Amino acid sequence: MTDAKHSIVDAEQANEDQPVVSPGADVPGEGATPPAPGDGASGSADGEAGQIEGDLDELVKTAAERDEYLALAQRTQADFENYRKRVAREAAAAQARGVATLAKELLPALDNLDRALEAAAQDDPLLEGVRFVRSELSAALARVGIESFSPVGEPFDPALHEAMASTQQPAGGADSGTVVEVYQPGYRLGPTVIRPARVVVAA
Numbered sequence: 001m002t003d004a005k006h007s008i009v010d011a012e013q014a015n016e017d018q019p020v021v022s023p024g025a026d027v028p029g030e031g032a033t034p035p036a037p038g039d040g041a042s043g044s045a046d047g048e049a050g051q052i053e054g055d056l057d058e059l060v061k062t063a064a065e066r067d068e069y070l071a072l073a074q075r076t077q078a079d080f081e082n083y084r085k086r087v088a089r090e091a092a093a094a095q096a097r098g099v100a101t102l103a104k105e106l107l108p109a110l111d112n113l114d115r116a117l118e119a120a121a122q123d124d125p126l127l128e129g130v131r132f133v134r135s136e137l138s139a140a141l142a143r144v145g146i147e148s149f150s151p152v153g154e155p156f157d158p159a160l161h162e163a164m165a166s167t168q169q170p171a172g173g174a175d176s177g178t179v180v181e182v183y184q185p186g187y188r189l190g191p192t193v194i195r196p197a198r199v200v201v202a203a
Contacts, residue, residue, distance in 0.1 A: 104195070151197055156199070162197065164200060167203060169203070
């Protein structure tokens with residue numbers, strides 16, 4: 001009898017030591033769903049993809065800004081080059097106008113020296129001095145690009161010549177419309193005529 005009591009008490013104590021589990025609850029270690037493998041890795045990959053996409057956007061933006069600044073620099077350089085060429089052309093034109101203006105003032109003096117040389121006696125002691133002055137003046141004009149032209153025998157050109165008279169030519173003479181005599185030589189600076197030659201034209 002005593003042994004039976006001890007057996008009942010031991011059984012009750014064993015039941016008390018077991019954890020009470022509610023119906024339908026998962027028993028630890030039995031039927032529990034483990035975490036899905038790779039969940040943490042998937043989140044990390046998404047984060048890296050977002051970072052790469054952000055970096056690419058930043059690179060595209062930087063490249064666009066670079067192209068804009070490069071285009072601006074190229075336009076500025078082209079504008080400056082055009083400005084430099086325009087200033088150079090204007091400076092050359094202004095210089096040419098200044099030279100032409102000075103030449104027009106000096107040409108009457110050169111004409112007077114030519115007349116003096118034609119009228120002077122060959123034994124005049126001043127003749128050599130006048131010839132030297134005339135030569136120096138002509139050389140100075142040539143150094144700045146001014147040249148004289150005397151179109152005897154050339155066809156008359158109203159852009160280069162000023163007809164002072166016309167003359168009848170004997171048979172076998174110069175063709176009609178040809179310069180047969182030059183009263184006064186012309187002068188030009190490059191393609192610009194400073195003074196047309198004054199000529200006599202064959203009728």
